[in-house]
Amino acid sequence: MMLGPRSLRWRLVAVVLLIHAVMVLALVALLERESRLFAEEQVQRRARTLEVELRAALAAPIVARDYVTLDEITRELVAVAEVVYLRVEDVDGRELAHATRLNPTDAAPATVRHFTVALGDARIQLGLDTARASLAWHEFARVAVIWVTLAATAATLLILSAANRLARRIERLSQAAEAWTRGQWQVQAPARADGDELHRLGRTFNAMAREIAERIQTLERARQETAAALEAVQQERARMVALLEAMGTGVLLVDRADRVVYLNEALRRMWMIDPQAPVIGERASDLLARSGGRLAQPDHFSRLVLHVPGTQEVSDSTELTMSDGRIIVQACRPVRDGDERLLGRLWLYEDVTQERRNAEQLIYLAERDGLTGLYNRRRFEEALERALLDASRRQSRCALMLFDLDEFKHLNDHFGHRAGDALLVRVANELSTVVRRNEVLARLGGR
Template sequence: MSFPNKRTSIFKSPLARRLTIQIILVSTAITLFLTVAQLYWMYQSELTGVETELRQVKQVHTNAISQSLWATNHKEVTLQLEGITQIPNIIYAAVHEGKRLWAEAGRENAHNTIKRQYPLIKQHRGVAQRIGTLTVVASKDKIQDYVITQAIIILASNAFKTFLVAGFMLFFFHNHINRYLSRITDHMHQLDIQTITKPLSLKRIDTHQPDEFDTLVDAVNKMHYKTNKAHTDLTDSKDQFHAIADYTIDWESWVSPDGQLIWVNPSVTRMTGYTPDECYEMSDYPLSILSDMEHQKYLRLELSGATRGSTVENIEVQLQHKDGRKIWAAMSWQPIYDSENQFRGYRSSVRDISYLKEIEENLNKQVQLLEHAEHTQKDLLQITRQEKARLTSLLSAMKLGILFEDVENRVMYTNPAFRRIWLIPDTIDLGNRKTIDVLEFSGNVLARPDHFSRHILQIIGTHETSETFELSMADGRVVTQLSYPVNDQDGRYIGRLWVYEDITRERQTAEQLIYLAERDSLTGLYNRHRFQEEMMRILVEVDRNDAHGALLFFDLDEFKYINDTYGHRAGDTVLIRIAGEVSSLIRRNEIFSR
């Protein structure tokens, strides 16, 4: 067998080449496995997202589409279907009434799709009726394209990393291993057991950390000085064992085949509070440290198998600390065999998992909180729907006309009283129309449309409450108009509320009361109260303008004779006739009263 000398090239070393090839092969296998797992997870995650979107469509849109389909509102159904197709990955949505396609949106043009059909149910007079079917189609093409793109990126980046690591390892092997192996080989060829040669030295930097080469150099030198170095080698080996075993984080122990503790490391004190000496004195180690009797029975059964050479990993048990605390731990053990394959007992390792149990408990609490929040959200949604139904009923029963518009001055809602006041047929859909265009569908005409238009234009675009404005209709009705800005809970402007009230009857009643308060009930002339008010007004005006005025007072002679001879009804007729004749002679700036 030939040995490479110290001048061996980095690319000609058989060991370096084999190491590099093995690194590349192992790294490639691991990379491919992890990449496939990652891509599968990504693909499943994307599919889960699509399924979530489909469930949201079922939860959010089926009730609304059922309402619109029941109302045979084709336009509203189409708008709702177009809204569904705006959801990512959803390419087609359709509503069928039996076998007839009632409305659809989008195109079913993907190669790989997920198709779901949801029944459209309408509660009518307490009976659930199926009035149609909602069909939703989601595409998986984008998901597959995304996964393929990610696969190329991951494989390319990992391939670059693999070759980079292989090159580094090749350089590292040559610089830190191959050249030292060549020196050691040359030294071994020059050794003579009959002579004392200079001890082997690799001439390394004094500040370097001890490694395997130092151990190998020591071994070569100890072989040369085997008579006095054998004991030293054995002592060093024992010290190294304790340095590793005594200072591990886990609680390690060695138990003989008959169940007696042979060795335990100091970590037992940190985990249980018991010292190694106390553990040696225990007759039932380690069962006596367990806090639960069921755990002791179970572990006793498992340990009986360990004495026969079985292997167990991560059995969760609860330990009783010396101070009374309880600690969760994971226990594992495996058999120990000597060089002659004789069973020498088992080695147990105990790891503290209390923090993992705390995390698990916290996760369970969070899950419970999330479930509670979900139930609360469903309850609030149900309450919101009930409140919406009550509010709709209340608005429908009101005599006030209500119109709500959004920030773009488009109609969002009108109640039946609004249509009655403006004589708008129920067959006309006012939704999403400009507020200023709604009156085009009114069956009535404004007495002064130009005055009303100027008032509307002054209000639209402002976020303030308008003053009460009276509208005179061509049919004699009088309607008041009032509007309020509507803000959400954060103070953002979301629309305007218009309120209309028909006050024709109230206005007629008021005018009649004014007439009765100022007029004589028989002749219709101004009475004494109105005469006094007009008299004071004229006197003030005459005094201000330094003008003249006149008061003419007259009485009817022999009027009592008419009442006594022909009766009071004839007298009333005479008074009415005289009042009419004289009133025809009165000018606009004059008054006539009784």
């Protein structure tokens, strides 16, 4: 529980004490001022009363010039009243009677107020002692201050008690909020259905805490589901990367800005890209242009490599003949999301050099004689048919010459098939040197 100068409880105590101290000081100052005013008013009122009494008591002796009676009345007034001194003078200032309670050598106290009353040709001077009136009023003021202080103290204690209860309730709300910050959502703030504003605030806090707890649980479930989905995606990506790395086809994936997102090792080998070179995020055209792979015709690079003709989304297969004799087939496929929005392109590169060589070898073997390398009977028949059709279309002629080797069987029987094969090869070589480009030389016999 916070009890320092920054706590609400301490501030409430300080404010209440300050307010009551100001109130008490203001009340004391007010009572002091009122006491002076009241004492002055009492003195003035007493002076007016004495004036009436003096006129009634002294008028007759003064008119009769009975100075003995005048002196007796003067002494009686000074002896029984708050009159300190009383002096009666005639119009010329001669003393007619005088009585005082002061020593002749002492000065009049500060509490004595001096008055002069005119009575016919005489003049009465008197001094009134205001000490008794002031003392009575000061006693009243002192008692009033005591009671006010006691009342203020009682009120202060009541206010402090109420403030302390209020601070404790606020402290419990604060403790509940602190518990919620630690994830202890089961903690409830004090709240009653028929309570005051703090109880309504507590109910609101509790409802908010329940809502936050439910949302946190929802977010935690979503986080777990997201983590599981991310793990599945990462596993799927790992499997996909392993598959792409194991493929012999070069794979290049770019985004809509033609920047590299992924490429596999097969593509690096085909284009002779440095395995340590950072390529992700680089423009694909710049990457391939700087690679070790070169086209047989470099000026065709921009027209062939990474080029989708017109507005086509899928490019036809393009054969790229490299400077080292390799043949690479290039193809492109668009990559779209579930809403058919274009995310990028997938470029596929396949090295078909060996396949082309194998195909050419198969064609060669299919139409050539295995021993001499000359065209075989099937290829001869196709060539003869084309020549006849061409001659017929042009209304021209074509020539056909057949020849055989005499005594060839005898050579095979006496010197063996190896000698016969050597002879056939030699004859084929010699004849091949004199055959023109538009002529066909074939071996019709043999295996």
